[in-house]
Every structure is written in C-alpha cells, then in structure tokens.
Amino acid sequence: MTLPTSGLLAAADELLCPPPDIVHTLTPGLRARAAAVLLRLALDETLDDFWRSVSPNMTRTGRSRMLSLQWYVRPSVARQWFAIWSALSAACHHHSYELPPTPAEVRAWHQDVSELLNVLPSARL
Template structure:
C-alpha cells in the first residue's frame, strides 16, 4: 500500500502545480502506477501469484473476488489512465480536472482494496 500512496502523493504534487510543463502526462503515469501497485498489493495478500499477471488480467479476476462496483471502478480508472498515458496527435492531453477526478477515484479504490 505504501507504493500506491507514494505514487498518489507524487501525482498530487504535479496536479497542485509544482511540476513542469509535462505534468499532465506525468501525473497520469503516476496515478496509473498507483493503481497497478494497489492491485499488486491486493493480489499478493488475496491470491499470491496473481500479482505477477498483467493489469488487465488482474482487473478481470477482480470481478470474482470483490463487489461489481469495485471491479467496475478499477476497470474504468485503468482504461481512462491508459488512454491518458498515450500521446495521440489528434487528442488533447487530459485536463487537470480529469486527472484530479481519476486521482480521487484511485485513492478511493485503494481504500476499498486495503
């Protein structure tokens, strides 16, 4: 859980305006890393070995271990963050408000999984 919170704190610093011009994408990467660390911590406690699977597989398996709302939240956050982490010339970078919302949701997910 500590890696998850460290990544979220670092993303919070970038979202608070203490970063450089690359902050939107960097914040998105940190929030996604926090989500992945949170899932890995959960699986290492719940179903050892599953933490070594890719994130998509972990999220699919989450449906069988947690309530549907938690599984949907994890899937939605991971999809949005993965999309935000990739540069597309025809799309704008995620806004600070979008990233702040994802940051809040990942922090809530961490609380649900801990």
C-alpha cells in the same frame, strides 16, 4: 524501487497543483499526463499487493488480474477499478492527434483513485 502508493498519489498531486513559488517548466498538459501515469502506477501497485495476499501467481498475469477482480471483490468496485484504470491508460498513451487530459480530469481521477485504494482492502467477498 518505486514509491509507496501514498508517495505516488502525493507526487501526482504536486504535479497537478504545484506550489506557486516553483518555476513551471512543463505545460499543464504534460504535468497532467505525468500525474495520470503516477495514478495508474498506484492502481497497479495496489492491485499487485491485493493479489499477493489472495493468490501470488496472479501478479504475473497482466490484464487478466483486473478482469478476475470481479470474483474476489464487490462487482461495483471491480467495475469502477476497470473504468478508472482504462481511462488512465488512455491518458498515459501519447498520440499526436489527441489532446492531453486536462488537469481537471486528472484531479477527478486522483479523487477516484484515492477512494479505490481505501476501498479495495475492505471490498473482499
């Protein structure tokens, strides 16, 4: 069972801006990467919900569900969705030769994800 998207966004926000009375056991880079994972999960969950309402079989098709989005919503929304999802996907994968995303980058993605989650239901063609 996963959290609803609002819970995922709240958990990501808490990782990015922890309360001052909490002892920080994770570095800012690890917290930022964990928040990126939660944000990407929120995008995936919302996209699955969208496809369940349009065509339930699309929830099982992986990446093509995102590529097909451009024919069901405004193209600008589909492009922004793909760009943010791609950036979050890159941030979620750990490579020893790459630095983790900065908290500022993930905060910007958090803002973008929040906007997209509000826009998607009304963006249908």
